[in-house]
Amino acid sequence: MSPSNSLVIETRDLSKAYKGVQGLTDFNLKLTPGILGLLGPNGAGKSTLMRMLATITKPTDGTILWNGRDAVKDPEPLRSVLGYLPQDFGVYPNLSAQEFLEYMAAIKGMSGEKARRKISGLLDMVNLRDAARRPLGGYSGGMRQRVGIAQALLNDPQLLIVDEPTVGLDPEERVRFRNLLSDLSGERIVILSTHIVSDVESTATDLAIIHKGHLKVRARPEQLLKQMEGSVWEWMATSEELPALKKQFLVSGTLRRTDGVEVRVVSQARPCPEAQSVTPSLEDVYLATVAHQNGGPA
Amino acid sequence: MNTPRVLFHLARADFLERARRSSFLLILAAVIVMGVLVNNGTLLVDLGSPESTRLGIRYRGEFNSAWIGMMTVMVANLFLGLFGFYLVSDCIKRDIRTGVGQIIATTPVRRATYLAGKWISNFAVLAVLVLILAVAALVMVLLQSETALDAIALLMPFLAVALPNMALTAGLAVFFETVPWLRGALGNVMYFFLWIFSTTFLSLAGVVLPSLQDPMGYNIFSASLTTAARAAFPNEVFGGISTGIATGFTRKVFPWSGLDWTPGIVGGQWLWALVGLGLVLLSAVWFARFDPSRDGLRITRSKPEAAKVDGPAGRERNAPRLARPSLSPLVSRLAQVSPFLGVLFAELRLLLNGRRWWWWAVTIGLNIAILKSPVSVTKEYLLPLVWLWPLTVWSAMGNREHKNNTSQMVFSSARPVRRQLPAAWLAGVLATALLVIAGAVVFLTSGDLPGLAGWAGAVFFVPTLALALGVFSSSDRMFEVVYVIWWYMGPIQNMAGMDFTTSAPQVYLLAAAGLLLLAAYWRGRQVRV
Numbered sequence: 001m002s003p004s005n006s007l008v009i010e011t012r013d014l015s016k017a018y019k020g021v022q023g024l025t026d027f028n029l030k031l032t033p034g035i036l037g038l039l040g041p042n043g044a045g046k047s048t049l050m051r052m053l054a055t056i057t058k059p060t061d062g063t064i065l066w067n068g069r070d071a072v073k074d075p076e077p078l079r080s081v082l083g084y085l086p087q088d089f090g091v092y093p094n095l096s097a098q099e100f101l102e103y104m105a106a107i108k109g110m111s112g113e114k115a116r117r118k119i120s121g122l123l124d125m126v127n128l129r130d131a132a133r134r135p136l137g138g139y140s141g142g143m144r145q146r147v148g149i150a151q152a153l154l155n156d157p158q159l160l161i162v163d164e165p166t167v168g169l170d171p172e173e174r175v176r177f178r179n180l181l182s183d184l185s186g187e188r189i190v191i192l193s194t195h196i197v198s199d200v201e202s203t204a205t206d207l208a209i210i211h212k213g214h215l216k217v218r219a220r221p222e223q224l225l226k227q228m229e230g231s232v233w234e235w236m237a238t239s240e241e242l243p244a245l246k247k248q249f250l251v252s253g254t255l256r257r258t259d260g261v262e263v264r265v266v267s268q269a270r271p272c273p274e275a276q277s278v279t280p281s282l283e284d285v286y287l288a289t290v291a292h293q294n295g296g297p298a
Numbered sequence: 299m300n301t302p303r304v305l306f307h308l309a310r311a312d313f314l315e316r317a318r319r320s321s322f323l324l325i326l327a328a329v330i331v332m333g334v335l336v337n338n339g340t341l342l343v344d345l346g347s348p349e350s351t352r353l354g355i356r357y358r359g360e361f362n363s364a365w366i367g368m369m370t371v372m373v374a375n376l377f378l379g380l381f382g383f384y385l386v387s388d389c390i391k392r393d394i395r396t397g398v399g400q401i402i403a404t405t406p407v408r409r410a411t412y413l414a415g416k417w418i419s420n421f422a423v424l425a426v427l428v429l430i431l432a433v434a435a436l437v438m439v440l441l442q443s444e445t446a447l448d449a450i451a452l453l454m455p456f457l458a459v460a461l462p463n464m465a466l467t468a469g470l471a472v473f474f475e476t477v478p479w480l481r482g483a484l485g486n487v488m489y490f491f492l493w494i495f496s497t498t499f500l501s502l503a504g505v506v507l508p509s510l511q512d513p514m515g516y517n518i519f520s521a522s523l524t525t526a527a528r529a530a531f532p533n534e535v536f537g538g539i540s541t542g543i544a545t546g547f548t549r550k551v552f553p554w555s556g557l558d559w560t561p562g563i564v565g566g567q568w569l570w571a572l573v574g575l576g577l578v579l580l581s582a583v584w585f586a587r588f589d590p591s592r593d594g595l596r597i598t599r600s601k602p603e604a605a606k607v608d609g610p611a612g613r614e615r616n617a618p619r620l621a622r623p624s625l626s627p628l629v630s631r632l633a634q635v636s637p638f639l640g641v642l643f644a645e646l647r648l649l650l651n652g653r654r655w656w657w658w659a660v661t662i663g664l665n666i667a668i669l670k671s672p673v674s675v676t677k678e679y680l681l682p683l684v685w686l687w688p689l690t691v692w693s694a695m696g697n698r699e700h701k702n703n704t705s706q707m708v709f710s711s712a713r714p715v716r717r718q719l720p721a722a723w724l725a726g727v728l729a730t731a732l733l734v735i736a737g738a739v740v741f742l743t744s745g746d747l748p749g750l751a752g753w754a755g756a757v758f759f760v761p762t763l764a765l766a767l768g769v770f771s772s773s774d775r776m777f778e779v780v781y782v783i784w785w786y787m788g789p790i791q792n793m794a795g796m797d798f799t800t801s802a803p804q805v806y807l808l809a810a811a812g813l814l815l816l817a818a819y820w821r822g823r824q825v826r827v
Binding site for chain 1: 304397401404592
């Protein structure tokens with residue numbers, strides 16, 4: 001068995017309360033190498049979960065086990081193999097990318113020579129070689145995000161937690177990052193939290209949907225898509241019909257055409273005789289799950 | 299983990315981040331000006347007694363290397379001990395503000411190591427400023443010295459007194475940043491009073507531990523200087539040494555060749571550096587390692603430009619549930635009457651909302667006490683106090699947009715300089731009048747019209763000063779520091795012209811008008827950028 005195959009992170013009855021507000025409740029999850037796509041509406045508890053897994057926040061209750069060891073009581077073994085890209089990631093604006101990464105490498109405990117080699121490779125990987133000596137304050141949002149990605153990968157992490165990593169990236173960089181995640185996933189655990197379902201669709205080997213602090217769905221994407229087969233419909237409607245359709249069905253998408261509006265609906269039964277069954281997407285799965293939790297039409 | 303390497307990189311990154319800011323050049327310029335003022339005799343150290351001062355006589359050493367070194371160090375300790383603290387006590391808050399702290403929290407770096415790295419960085423910044431003053435002292439010796447250069451006598455005060463004092467100041471800065479309730483305005487005010495009374499407090503340390511003299515070097519220099527002065531003028535009486543601006547005196551000169559820098563003296567002063575390190579290690583107890591749930595850290599979004607990218611292009615996606623935006627009907631109605639009134643009301647709410655019940659209880663209690671107490675008590679104690687209590691209300695003015703990262707939204711709204719800024723200013727003036735209203739009532743009922751005029755001048759001046767400094771510095775710190783010093787010299791010490799609550803209201807009204815124009819100018823520049 002290779003070392004990566006023994007990697008396991010597990011939460012047991014994990015709960016977090018903030019001054020009376022329950023952020024996460026009895027959360028149980030076990031992850032092995034691969035990419036977990038973490039989806040959920042705003043305020044669902046995704047960031048709380050990730051902050052606890054990243055050892056920033058301590059749970060109110062429950063445990064986190066890293067390879068069987070309690071990471072709440074003793075977070076050091078996990079921290080030494082952890083890469084984390086938070087959603088609200090800032091930089092020191094007067095340092096260059098090279099200096100910032102040297103700084104991060106040092107506090108991650110990397111030796112000088114190893115750090116230099118790794119930084120050089122990462123600067124190439126995130127396409128920042130030419131800008132590496134410029135102050136970070138002059139970087140665009142996308143360039144800063146790439147610095148964030150590079151710092152998360154510095155210590156060759158066994159557990160990589162990335163929160164909204166493709167925000168601010170242009171389409172080309174987004175695709176590069178997705179491919180990078182896919183390449184990494186064979187040997188480590190990657191937790192990808194995002195609102196961009198297409199990112200999850202193209203990379204995740206596993207999917208979890210959180211709602212109001214509870215784990216609602218945990219499955220492989222293809223399983224979920226299979227379950228949804230025969231429940232997604234498309235047809236042409238008029239603009240006037242649209243408001244009524246939105247009230248009646250879970251409309252997962254609309255597309256304006258010259259002859260009307262193409263409506264995409266998630267529904268167990270055929271919504272109208274003209275409706276054609278189409279291949280479901282993860283976005284349909286996500287919207288149906290959230291709507292179901294909210295008591296919506298699906 | 300290689301701790302020295304981690305410490306080096308923690309301190310290096312932090313130092314470079316600060317030293318490369320354009321504002322650091324301003325600080326360097328200010329320190330160079332301080333060196334010039336010491337050079338040209340504006341700022342100096344001398345000896346005297348109440349009797350000699352009454353006769354217009356003070357005493358100083360001859361301008362040799364030892365005297366110039368000692369004098370520069372005393373001035374440096376006095377000013378850098380105060381302003382240096384406020385300068386460096388932002389490094390942990392910056393890691394919170396930028397979100398870098400969240401990443402640091404996920405690394406194996408230990409709390410004590412992180413804080414020690416920040417301490418070293420603070421010390422490095424202050425040491426650079428001391429180094430500049432040492433160079434200024436060297437120039438002064440070469441240009442003005444009445445004797446030849448003695449490098450040891452010149453530099454030892456820097457090495458043995460100034461640097462350990464800076465290490466202590468650096469440690470205090472880390473401590474104040476780490477203890478949650480000392481992190482904000484309260485800590486800024488408390489440090490000021492600690493600094494005011496530090497010589498007295500810390501001299502007591504020498505009673506407990508004889509080898510531990512005060513960190514400013516006052517005691518060790520004072521004893522040696524007084525001995526030298528007595529030898530030169532045996533029939534005269536000497537009190538302590540004083541540092542500052544004192545013009546119009548005849549200065550008698552006595553020879554002083556410096557201290558005998560024994561290992562005991564040097565070691566004793568460097569013990570203060572250890573005290574600084576001890577404070578840093580102690581502060582690890584309170585350091586929450588950037589856990590937002592443990593000490594209420596506010597992490598503002600650092601990427602306003604990073605708008606969320608939507609799903610696959612071309613198709614409009616519908617959320618299962620959409621909440622309709624709900625706007626405050628009161629603001630909307632006011633805005634319908636006058637857009638300015640709408641903004642004014644909103645600014646008032648921003649200024650006063652969110653205060654805890656006990657804050658309001660103290661405010662109301664102070665105002666009732668002013669109304670019920672004898673006039674002498676009111677004027678001497680209560681009015682000065684009520685002019686300090688709303689410090690955090692004022693210090694939030696002008697920088698809220700930067701602090702909460704709403705500047706792009708606010709500055710892109712209609713008339714940010716001609717409508718929002720005047721509304722914010724007027725809200726500050728109205729809130730001030732409300733919070734210190736009892737003063738006006740007392741002056742009115744006692745027929746004290748000059749007092750009432752002074753009150754009105756202060757009601758306009760204080761929030762305008764806050765707004766101008768808030769806009770200029772994009773932070774609450776500058777106003778808090780400037781105002782507390784001003785408040786101490788004015789309403790508390792009654793220094794001529796400094797009491798903004800009683801002296802020449804027309805001057806303070808004029809100053810308020812000028813500050814408002816400056817604030818508008820700076821805000822205009824921010825909006826254009």
